[in-house]
Amino acid sequence: MTALGRLFRTTAFKLALIFLLIFTIFAGAILGYVAFSARRLLEEQVNLTVNEEIKGLLSQFNSGGVLRLVRQIERRSHQPGSSLYLVTTAAGETLAGNISSVDSEGLLEAGTYELSYRVVEEGEPRPHRALVETVILPGGFRLLVGRDLDETDRFHTIILRAAGWSILLILALALVGGVFVARRVLSRVDHMTETTRTIMAGDLSGRLVVTGTNDELDRLAQSLNAMLDRIGELMAGLREVSDNIAHDLKTPLTRLRNSAEEALRVGDSSDAYRNALEHTIEEADDLIKIFNALLMIARAEAGNVLEGMKSEDASEIARDVVELYEPFAEEAGIKLVVQADEPISIHASRELIGQALANLVDNAIKYSTEVHDQNVEPSVIVSVVRDGERAILSVADHGPGIPETDTDRVLERFVRLETSRTRAGSGLGLSLVAAVARLHGGGLKLEDNHPGLKALISIPSVS
Amino acid sequence: MVSATAFLLDLAHKRSRHFNTMKILIIEDDAAASTYLDKAFREQGHVVDVASDGLDGYALASEGQYDAIIVDRMIPRMDGLSLIHGLREQKIDTPILILSALGQVDDRVKGLRAGADDYLPKPYSFSELLARVEILSRRGRSVPAEDTVYRVSDLELNRLTRRVIRSDVEIDLQPREFRLLEYLMRHAGQVVTRTMLLENVWDYHFDPQTNVIDVHVSRLRAKIDKGFDNPLIQTVRGAGYTVRDSAR
Numbered sequence: 001m002t003a004l005g006r007l008f009r010t011t012a013f014k015l016a017l018i019f020l021l022i023f024t025i026f027a028g029a030i031l032g033y034v035a036f037s038a039r040r041l042l043e044e045q046v047n048l049t050v051n052e053e054i055k056g057l058l059s060q061f062n063s064g065g066v067l068r069l070v071r072q073i074e075r076r077s078h079q080p081g082s083s084l085y086l087v088t089t090a091a092g093e094t095l096a097g098n099i100s101s102v103d104s105e106g107l108l109e110a111g112t113y114e115l116s117y118r119v120v121e122e123g124e125p126r127p128h129r130a131l132v133e134t135v136i137l138p139g140g141f142r143l144l145v146g147r148d149l150d151e152t153d154r155f156h157t158i159i160l161r162a163a164g165w166s167i168l169l170i171l172a173l174a175l176v177g178g179v180f181v182a183r184r185v186l187s188r189v190d191h192m193t194e195t196t197r198t199i200m201a202g203d204l205s206g207r208l209v210v211t212g213t214n215d216e217l218d219r220l221a222q223s224l225n226a227m228l229d230r231i232g233e234l235m236a237g238l239r240e241v242s243d244n245i246a247h248d249l250k251t252p253l254t255r256l257r258n259s260a261e262e263a264l265r266v267g268d269s270s271d272a273y274r275n276a277l278e279h280t281i282e283e284a285d286d287l288i289k290i291f292n293a294l295l296m297i298a299r300a301e302a303g304n305v306l307e308g309m310k311s312e313d314a315s316e317i318a319r320d321v322v323e324l325y326e327p328f329a330e331e332a333g334i335k336l337v338v339q340a341d342e343p344i345s346i347h348a349s350r351e352l353i354g355q356a357l358a359n360l361v362d363n364a365i366k367y368s369t370e371v372h373d374q375n376v377e378p379s380v381i382v383s384v385v386r387d388g389e390r391a392i393l394s395v396a397d398h399g400p401g402i403p404e405t406d407t408d409r410v411l412e413r414f415v416r417l418e419t420s421r422t423r424a425g426s427g428l429g430l431s432l433v434a435a436v437a438r439l440h441g442g443g444l445k446l447e448d449n450h451p452g453l454k455a456l457i458s459i460p461s462v463s
Numbered sequence: 464m465v466s467a468t469a470f471l472l473d474l475a476h477k478r479s480r481h482f483n484t485m486k487i488l489i490i491e492d493d494a495a496a497s498t499y500l501d502k503a504f505r506e507q508g509h510v511v512d513v514a515s516d517g518l519d520g521y522a523l524a525s526e527g528q529y530d531a532i533i534v535d536r537m538i539p540r541m542d543g544l545s546l547i548h549g550l551r552e553q554k555i556d557t558p559i560l561i562l563s564a565l566g567q568v569d570d571r572v573k574g575l576r577a578g579a580d581d582y583l584p585k586p587y588s589f590s591e592l593l594a595r596v597e598i599l600s601r602r603g604r605s606v607p608a609e610d611t612v613y614r615v616s617d618l619e620l621n622r623l624t625r626r627v628i629r630s631d632v633e634i635d636l637q638p639r640e641f642r643l644l645e646y647l648m649r650h651a652g653q654v655v656t657r658t659m660l661l662e663n664v665w666d667y668h669f670d671p672q673t674n675v676i677d678v679h680v681s682r683l684r685a686k687i688d689k690g691f692d693n694p695l696i697q698t699v700r701g702a703g704y705t706v707r708d709s710a711r
Contacts, residue, residue, distance in 0.1 A: 295567065324675055324679075327682050328675045
């Protein structure tokens, strides 16, 4: 598309054209009215002058008869720039006047009318128009007085020409203005388009220019920039996650492949094969668990509202989870305590909240067994308390805890603190808990339990 | 008049139960998966029909001659959920288990709402599927689910008085232990997996990272079997548990 073509297609230019059209029509109407009024005014003036002159000549005729009239006419006829005069007899014979030939057969008619006649200018006869009034005097004499309309016509032509030029000027100015405005807007939009193109091509760091005028294009640029920021965050998150997926899924996959290969290479008994196969299935199951957790988190983060959410008692869910883990804790030598007596209603999925709590309790028990301090009794406390409009479900242990600098990081998918990298676990536990909390309109917070870790899930309560 | 056919059918059912043989319909479009299932079930001595799409499956299932139907949720020509819905409309109450790659909480809810009896997300272990299908196929037939008293060997569980007695000695159980034993005894002789226990006794469908169920079962076992020569709660390697009179 040519530059001009593009210009004509802009909204700004189209708007300018429409505005121009409307403006021209109005300007034309006003100028036309002025021209028309001016012409009428001039013609009225001519009429009035002719009328006055006839009145004067009539009084001459009345006082001095036809001779006086003829004399008067002859005198007036020779003044330069004068009116047109003609006095004839009843038979049409000219007595006096400055019109040599009136284009009339015989008699002049009484009344006011336009008359065409010729004037010899610079040796050439030229047609002229005149407004004339003719009266019939006593005795059949006819008196004609008229004024040339040439001047009026010329004046009218000047007005019309002026109007035409004005309109042309308006058109030209508006056109230039329209092109100017359109090009200004177009250049900014072009710039935006260019920027978005480069961003689409893969450079997510590009941002639209905000001029600071806070006009609509600025606001659009700001919104687009905010959107790009969000997309950038998501992309960065996605990239990190996929890197982590690559790492955390490839590791067990490699182990799985290696053990299968080893069995094939050195396996010499059906027992060896059997063990290898069992090991393979175990590894595959772990992989499936990681996938399930990932799907769950993805779904929770997509914000899909789950079916089957209903009013549940947070305390009851906590007691159930503790009941499920109590024998396991006891076997591990950990005291599992539940403090959840007050019923607190939450709109929730029992399954998901249960799973989140189970994850936290599971973690807490496992980490508690790492501490071998005789002074601290290994215990895990699960509690549910009301905090204003929220239910706080917490799991606290006296395990090694998490350094404060890492509390945000561990909530990310797949992050396991390097020290515990070798322990089994997908590293998805805490991020899954956080995702479940978010899905329920709440959040997960990790605190120092002095010593140990206290994980708090906060969910809006319903009355 | 009870027709002879119905009588014979009933007899056939009793016989097949006696031989522990099930007639299973598998509706699955993935040939590798259905071949695998077909082979695995036949190895267990069961009879298998395979349909590779929804319409064929619906036609076969409509005959109502199966002990259990295993249906994939996403199959061509009529999806799994519509198929189940259609069968239930037709008053065909053959137990149905859905196999699905969609394993999230609300997928399960949708499946069960459509009229399925159980839902197993892919990938699954065959022992899990087998245990579930075996329990489904007997559901509501002869197992005295509605009986007040369950008996296995010298162990007796009364569902009304909530008392458990073994060899005339009353055993004191926690409420959850009672429910655990109740579920195991209702399906006495059948394998019950850990997931099934978690689902039916605790009503959770997630997979705990630790096998907390094992600890519960060993606690229960300590109360039931300690001091007796023939342990009734037995571990089935790679599958789960079963309550059975091992002396017989």
